[in-house]
Amino acid sequence: xxxxxxxxxxxxxxxxxxxxxxxYRENPAFRIGEHLxxxxxxxxxxxxxxxxxxxxxxxxxxxxxxxxNLSGIAYIIPMILGVFLYFQFSSxxxxxARISIALMLAVGLSLSIRGLIFVNVIGQIQGALAPLTSIQxxxxxxxxxxxxxxxxYEQRASKLAGPLPKIGRYVLMLTMGAxxxxxxxxxxxxxxxxxxxxxxxxxxxxxxxxxxIVIADVFIxxxxxxxx
Amino acid sequence: xxxxxxxxxxxxxxxxxxxxxxxxxxxFNPIGLPVPVQKTTLGVYNKIESLxxxxxxxxxxxxxxxxxxxxxxQYIAILEHLLRKPGVKILLVGHGTEAPIWAERALKxxxxxxxxxxxxxFVHLGYIAGEEAAIASLCRDVHSLxxxxxxxxxxxxxxxxxxxxxxKDFAIVIDFTASADSQYWLNQAYASYGTPVGFGLTAIxxxxxxxxxxxxxxxxxxxxxxxxxxxxxxxxKPGMAVTGMDAQSLAHLLYIALxxxxxxxxxxxxxxxx
Amino acid sequence: MLFAGKLSWTVITLVFSVLMFVALYLASKKIxxxxxxxxxxIQAITEAIGRAAEMGRPVSFSPGTSSIxxxxxxxxxxxxLRILDYVARESIKSGSKLIVGxxxxxxxxVAQAIVKTAYTAEGKAEEYVEGDTVRFxxxxxxxxxxxxxxxxxxxxxxANFLFGGHAAEALILAETGATxxxxxxxxxxxxxxxxxxIVSCDYTLIGEDQLAxxxxxxxxxAQKGVVFGQDLAKLISVALIVIGAILATxxxxxxxxxxxx
Amino acid sequence: xxxxxxxxxxxxxxxxxxxILFDFAFKNPALQSLATDLSNWAVVVGAFALGxxxxxxxxxxxxxxxxxxxxxxxxLLLLVxxxxxxxxxxxxxxxxxxxxxxxxxxxxMPVSSTLYGMNAFFIASASYRAFKARSWEAIVLLVSAxxxxxxxxxxGGVISPVLPQIxxxxxxxxxxxxxxxxxxxxxxxxxxxxxxxIIGQEKTPLGGAE
Numbered sequence: 001x002x003x004x005x006x007x008x009x010x011x012x013x014x015x016x017x018x019x020x021x022x023x024y025r026e027n028p029a030f031r032i033g034e035h036l037x038x039x040x041x042x043x044x045x046x047x048x049x050x051x052x053x054x055x056x057x058x059x060x061x062x063x064x065x066x067x068x069n070l071s072g073i074a075y076i077i078p079m080i081l082g083v084f085l086y087f088q089f090s091s092x093x094x095x096x097a098r099i100s101i102a103l104m105l106a107v108g109l110s111l112s113i114r115g116l117i118f119v120n121v122i123g124q125i126q127g128a129l130a131p132l133t134s135i136q137x138x139x140x141x142x143x144x145x146x147x148x149x150x151x152x153y154e155q156r157a158s159k160l161a162g163p164l165p166k167i168g169r170y171v172l173m174l175t176m177g178a179x180x181x182x183x184x185x186x187x188x189x190x191x192x193x194x195x196x197x198x199x200x201x202x203x204x205x206x207x208x209x210x211x212x213i214v215i216a217d218v219f220i221x222x223x224x225x226x227x228x
Numbered sequence: 229x230x231x232x233x234x235x236x237x238x239x240x241x242x243x244x245x246x247x248x249x250x251x252x253x254x255x256f257n258p259i260g261l262p263v264p265v266q267k268t269t270l271g272v273y274n275k276i277e278s279l280x281x282x283x284x285x286x287x288x289x290x291x292x293x294x295x296x297x298x299x300x301x302q303y304i305a306i307l308e309h310l311l312r313k314p315g316v317k318i319l320l321v322g323h324g325t326e327a328p329i330w331a332e333r334a335l336k337x338x339x340x341x342x343x344x345x346x347x348x349x350f351v352h353l354g355y356i357a358g359e360e361a362a363i364a365s366l367c368r369d370v371h372s373l374x375x376x377x378x379x380x381x382x383x384x385x386x387x388x389x390x391x392x393x394x395x396k397d398f399a400i401v402i403d404f405t406a407s408a409d410s411q412y413w414l415n416q417a418y419a420s421y422g423t424p425v426g427f428g429l430t431a432i433x434x435x436x437x438x439x440x441x442x443x444x445x446x447x448x449x450x451x452x453x454x455x456x457x458x459x460x461x462x463x464x465k466p467g468m469a470v471t472g473m474d475a476q477s478l479a480h481l482l483y484i485a486l487x488x489x490x491x492x493x494x495x496x497x498x499x500x501x502x
Numbered sequence: 503m504l505f506a507g508k509l510s511w512t513v514i515t516l517v518f519s520v521l522m523f524v525a526l527y528l529a530s531k532k533i534x535x536x537x538x539x540x541x542x543x544i545q546a547i548t549e550a551i552g553r554a555a556e557m558g559r560p561v562s563f564s565p566g567t568s569s570i571x572x573x574x575x576x577x578x579x580x581x582x583l584r585i586l587d588y589v590a591r592e593s594i595k596s597g598s599k600l601i602v603g604x605x606x607x608x609x610x611x612v613a614q615a616i617v618k619t620a621y622t623a624e625g626k627a628e629e630y631v632e633g634d635t636v637r638f639x640x641x642x643x644x645x646x647x648x649x650x651x652x653x654x655x656x657x658x659x660x661a662n663f664l665f666g667g668h669a670a671e672a673l674i675l676a677e678t679g680a681t682x683x684x685x686x687x688x689x690x691x692x693x694x695x696x697x698x699x700i701v702s703c704d705y706t707l708i709g710e711d712q713l714a715x716x717x718x719x720x721x722x723x724a725q726k727g728v729v730f731g732q733d734l735a736k737l738i739s740v741a742l743i744v745i746g747a748i749l750a751t752x753x754x755x756x757x758x759x760x761x762x763x
Numbered sequence: 764x765x766x767x768x769x770x771x772x773x774x775x776x777x778x779x780x781x782x783i784l785f786d787f788a789f790k791n792p793a794l795q796s797l798a799t800d801l802s803n804w805a806v807v808v809g810a811f812a813l814g815x816x817x818x819x820x821x822x823x824x825x826x827x828x829x830x831x832x833x834x835x836x837x838x839l840l841l842l843v844x845x846x847x848x849x850x851x852x853x854x855x856x857x858x859x860x861x862x863x864x865x866x867x868x869x870x871x872m873p874v875s876s877t878l879y880g881m882n883a884f885f886i887a888s889a890s891y892r893a894f895k896a897r898s899w900e901a902i903v904l905l906v907s908a909x910x911x912x913x914x915x916x917x918x919g920g921v922i923s924p925v926l927p928q929i930x931x932x933x934x935x936x937x938x939x940x941x942x943x944x945x946x947x948x949x950x951x952x953x954x955x956x957x958x959x960x961i962i963g964q965e966k967t968p969l970g971g972a973e
């Protein structure tokens with residue numbers, strides 16, 4: 001009898017290998033992993049959502065109701081708005097769903113405006129205010145100005161800027177190349193972590209099996225493609 | 229012929245296989261690809277090499293699960309180096325609650341309890357609460373701050389502790405951390421007592437510390453996993469950092485080779501079309 | 503009254519907002535309708551959909567993995583939904599099958615409504631299949647990714663559009679799209695994922711490009727006015743940087759002090 | 764009737780946004796607690812949205828099973844897994860219970876880290892396919908990527924100590940110029956789009972123009 005820890009390792013390694021087979025081609029093993037993953041994560045999200053509604057809204061409402069705290073009682077509103085979302089399937093009461101969406105959208109957009117103007121705009125302008133006493137700072141300033149001018153969309157205005165927006169486009173491409181390469185180390189550490197976890201017995205025995213299945217499939221497909 | 233056909237139709241699969249091999253081979257069989265030794269790492273190595281019998285090395289073991297991957301290999305490599313130096317005494321201390329767990333794990337991994345004798349060659353003080361103030365009082369007088377070690381043994385029973393009073397008796401301090409506490413040792417041990425201080429840091433903390441290094445205030449820095457790999461090579465004991473860096477190096481080389489190859493093919497194809 | 507450290511935020515947000523409102527007003531009254539440079543990626547969307555229709559293969563769209571109340575990428579998601587409206591209408595017109603893959607549950611009812619409205623408006627309401635045209639894949643980043651990958655392979659999509667707040671799954675989705683031979687247009691304001699799209703997709707709307715596209719894809723031409731407002735705001739930023747740097751060289755920290763206030 | 768609700772939606776959008784924006788500028792305890800409550804409300808409403816998702820999934824995959832489409836066994840697998848996770852979570856009453864923890868760490872965690880790590884493989888195929896020197900822009904992109912790779916991997920410094928230095932210069936330049944402009948643009952663009960939605964000029968994100 002295998003204990004639950006070994007069983008867990010065997011199942012998870014099988015899943016890891018099944019997911020990796022997508023690199024070869026779409027196949028039943030990947031589909032099993034994929035559908036298991038979708039089912040599991042949706043189930044997980046349902047559990048979380050139920051607990052969230054209970055802890056974030058229902059309990060606050062209950063205790064608010066008991067103590068007469070108005071902001072607690074008010075938590076009935078998001079629960080009603082939550083139910084409103086389901087009216088979008090009704091052709092007559094669809095507008096109710098829009099109210100709930102309006103609330104969520106308002107929260108998201110205003111929080112984004114708060115944060116992005118503060119951190120992105122003000123923070124970055126602040127960072128760019130270095131005294132022009134070194135060649136480096138002068139080059140940086142020209143670079144950031146060009147890159148900003150690339151994002152000017154009004155055609156007459158962008159023509160006035162001459163070649164600067166074009167230079168800005170190159171600056172952006174340079175940035176993108178650098179940021180692309182800079183993510184690689186982190187991504188590699190994750191694969192290395194996964195590989196280290198499957199290169200241990202008993203998980204390790206499954207790897208040759210997976211490779212054999214893939215190689216067999218390659219030959220079967222070659223034969224059938226040459227036959228037809 | 230067959231190979232060419234497979235390559236042109238399934239070039240992606242061939243690339244994936246290549247990447248898998250370049251990651252898997254070093255994990256089984258570390259190659260020990262050269263990792264250029266930075267002078268910051270060498271600073272730490274030379275400092276430890278220069279320690280004489282009887283010198284006390286203080287190790288700040290502020291490792292946590294979040295920084296484990298980067299800092300723990302450094303910690304292992306430095307401890308190994310110190311354990312090899314005959315007569316050098318090691319004092320382990322930390323100020324995070326997780327610190328003693330990682331310190332004990334490292335001591336067990338290195339078999340320290342059998343290689344050296346606890347109490348005469350090394351002492352684990354566990355963790356001290358109270359941030360910079362605690363470091364300050366530790367530097368002023370170890371015995372007035374602490375009465376017992378990590379496992380509860382009285383310090384007076386440990387022969388090594390008899391010769392240690394204040395930070396003046398520390399030969400070096402090396403702090404492993406990802407937080408502001410490296411600053412504490414610099415303020416308390418270096419600034420007040422002149423004790424040389426060095427760091428083992430995560431990559432994001434390095435730029436701050438580099439300024440101290442350039443100013444000559446610290447003797448060295450071990451930078452992230454690559455620093456650990458350099459150190460493992462210096463002490464000729466390739467371990468998890470070297471393995472990880474091998475895989476990283478090979479994979480990066482593969483990426484660069486792929487970029488070059490695709491451009492060579494692209495340029496030659498364009499020429500033949502013309 | 504003002505919260506310490508928020509004076510500069512309030513001033514800048516107000517000034518920028520006023521500029522945008524004025525530009526919108528001028529455009530709606532036809533006093534000044536700006537000529538907006540159209541991103542090549544927008545024409546590419548139409549081209550990709552046309553190509554899919556010729557090949558008889560479907561079009562797939564993902565509005566990202568950020569919810570509509572996300573504190574950082576809500577704007578990104580909103581822009582993606584605007585583009586979804588455009589993509590939906592174009593695909594219906596060209597007769598190709600549209601598949602929208604959704605991750606955040608909050609985006610689902612919105613996307614359903616948008617696509618359903620588009621089908622009804624084009625007089626093809628019967629082609630909209632509940633649960634299938636707009637598919638809820640999984641609220642989990644990786645559950646969504648695996649299912650979107652599988653969907654692209656199985657449906658053999660010929661055009662794939664990735665907009666909105668995508669995270670680490672960006673490259674995986676884009677490379678899978680390339681593997682199945684789809685023409686791809688993407689856009690995001692997640693600066694760490696933009697490089698992935700640029701490398702892997704045929705056209706990429708970089709950061710603000712996507713947010714501006716949301717305005718000029720609007721059927722109401724007056725909305726283009728706001729893009730001109732954005733331009734003015736950027737020119738002010740350029741001026742602040744240049745003037746501030748010159749002031750700093752002269753030893754004055756007045757602008758820096760303002761920004762920190 | 765519909766007209767009133769339409770106005771209500773627009774009004775809510777405007778009022779809620781203004782409350783949260785004003786809360787950022789002014790330090791006022793009443794405003795602050797209102798803004799916090801509103802943000803929490805959005806999360807609660809969002810939690811309800813999952814029901815629509817689950818309904819949509821059951822509709823689609825249930826249909827596949829009922830119609831015996833070729834892929835129906837996978838749909839069945841999906842629905843069964845979903846059911847098992849939901850029931851286990853609800854019966855054990857917590858997502859930290861040992862049983863739930865076991866199924867989660869056995870089924871979900873390995874797949875997540877596998878997919879995340881798969882990025883490394885796609886970086887390889889993207890490197891081969893996409894980094895072609897088709898234009899000057901593409902050349903800039905690929906040259907800066909190569910130098911950054913040589914900076915990060917220790918092998919670069921072995922070939923020549925100058926390589927990591929060039930990579931470092933490119934990295935600093937990229938952060939101080941392109942990234943800065945990109946972030947400023949995104950801030951301004953989000954403000955513009957946000958304002959249009961908030962004042963009711965852009966209705967698509969609410970569920971299509973009506």
